[in-house]
Amino acid sequence: MPEKVKSRRATSKTRKGSSERDNHKKYRCKRINGSKTKTPGIIANSLFALTLGEKSGIEVSMHQQCNDVFVDSENGIEEIYYDLLETLQNSLKLYTGEGSNFDPYKSGMSLDTSILYIINAFKNNILPTGFELNIDHNNKSGYHFTIYNEIETVGYWMSFEIKPIVKKLWRTNVPLHEFFIVFLKSFMYETGIQNWYNGGLGYAEYAVEEHMEEWENFEGDFDSYEKSEKERRKRLATVWEYEHGEVKQYQKIISSATAIPVEELLQELSRFNKRNNIVKWMYEACEFIKIGGSIYDFIYEEAISEDYNEEGVRFEQQATFIWDSKDIYSITEEEVLDAEAQGCGVQNAFLNIHISKNTESIDWSNLEKLSTWVNKLEDLNESYIKLINSITRR
Numbered sequence: 001m002p003e004k005v006k007s008r009r010a011t012s013k014t015r016k017g018s019s020e021r022d023n024h025k026k027y028r029c030k031r032i033n034g035s036k037t038k039t040p041g042i043i044a045n046s047l048f049a050l051t052l053g054e055k056s057g058i059e060v061s062m063h064q065q066c067n068d069v070f071v072d073s074e075n076g077i078e079e080i081y082y083d084l085l086e087t088l089q090n091s092l093k094l095y096t097g098e099g100s101n102f103d104p105y106k107s108g109m110s111l112d113t114s115i116l117y118i119i120n121a122f123k124n125n126i127l128p129t130g131f132e133l134n135i136d137h138n139n140k141s142g143y144h145f146t147i148y149n150e151i152e153t154v155g156y157w158m159s160f161e162i163k164p165i166v167k168k169l170w171r172t173n174v175p176l177h178e179f180f181i182v183f184l185k186s187f188m189y190e191t192g193i194q195n196w197y198n199g200g201l202g203y204a205e206y207a208v209e210e211h212m213e214e215w216e217n218f219e220g221d222f223d224s225y226e227k228s229e230k231e232r233r234k235r236l237a238t239v240w241e242y243e244h245g246e247v248k249q250y251q252k253i254i255s256s257a258t259a260i261p262v263e264e265l266l267q268e269l270s271r272f273n274k275r276n277n278i279v280k281w282m283y284e285a286c287e288f289i290k291i292g293g294s295i296y297d298f299i300y301e302e303a304i305s306e307d308y309n310e311e312g313v314r315f316e317q318q319a320t321f322i323w324d325s326k327d328i329y330s331i332t333e334e335e336v337l338d339a340e341a342q343g344c345g346v347q348n349a350f351l352n353i354h355i356s357k358n359t360e361s362i363d364w365s366n367l368e369k370l371s372t373w374v375n376k377l378e379d380l381n382e383s384y385i386k387l388i389n390s391i392t393r394r
Helices: 044-049 057-069 077-096 111-125 163-172 174-191 202-217 225-243 246-256 262-269 277-289 301-308 328-344 364-370 373-392
Strands: 132-138 142-151 158-161 319-322 349-355
Touching: 077 111, 077 142, 077 349, 111 132, 132 301, 142 301, 158 163, 158 373, 163 174, 163 277, 163 373, 174 246, 174 262, 174 277, 202 328, 225 246, 225 328, 262 277, 277 373, 301 349, 319 328, 349 364, 349 373
Parallel strands: 158 319
Antiparallel strands: 132 142, 142 349
């Protein structure tokens, strides 16, 4: 139940080719929010002194919908009240170290006013600055609070092209090549960013398979039969490479590598020349890993359903490790993402944390760092593109 619905945002281009991307920083419009909630320290007994002020959007929504939302619930509106009361009590203990047994419903308030009281108590005393509040439900935690921060994404496909780097390292520095494989596996494991063989080219895999037969008859796209035949053979060779050749071999090598913690990555990285541009980028990437979190910390299904009707390019689709930016798979994926972006828009990232009566710990101090994750990923991708351009420059 978001306080307000955001419009879907379209983009003119999801990504430029890695060898020609303009690294100019795009202007980003500031999102207009209501007043920011501060996070003062409290003691549990101060709940007794709280009063209900003017109802916010979420409170009004809660009040208007409470009779409809719970018609399928055996316990009706009481279920949400007791779940949220336990959630608030647990949140206070996690946040302050002190508990509270105050029960506004038992104290004589009406049930709906008691629920709004709990919402206000959470918003005024726990909700971090810059975050918004939802009430969600799942079978495991029941009704619970979700705090979230919508973060605008860059609006193009952040691809990390592997082929130029592994080719260069195999020719010039085999030990660094071997370490780069371990680094890739570790980075993917820590960040959750997909690659070409585990879903990152999902559209392309389907589209290429569907259109292979059409490649026999696309002479009209070229000046001559010779050119069309050359392109057809090139595409079929690429498919073979992905299924049986070099690309498949690197898939197996990366898949079988063992991910190691960032501290070990840094220790191993120190053995290599720090002036090497690839090494420099891996140091930058290690600093990004140290922020913590993964791309899936920014996927909030309830908000996506409300704000985007589950349409648009999802955030996890906006970053991918690819093999070759110029092959038929990467080109096809880019084209489909572009079409999706033009038709339905690009979904923003939503840093979200679910807090329930069963939550055992919350790293409040890391929220500020996690809020920088998306922008830092964009910066990391820009520096990677510069690295690739320096390697492939003729």
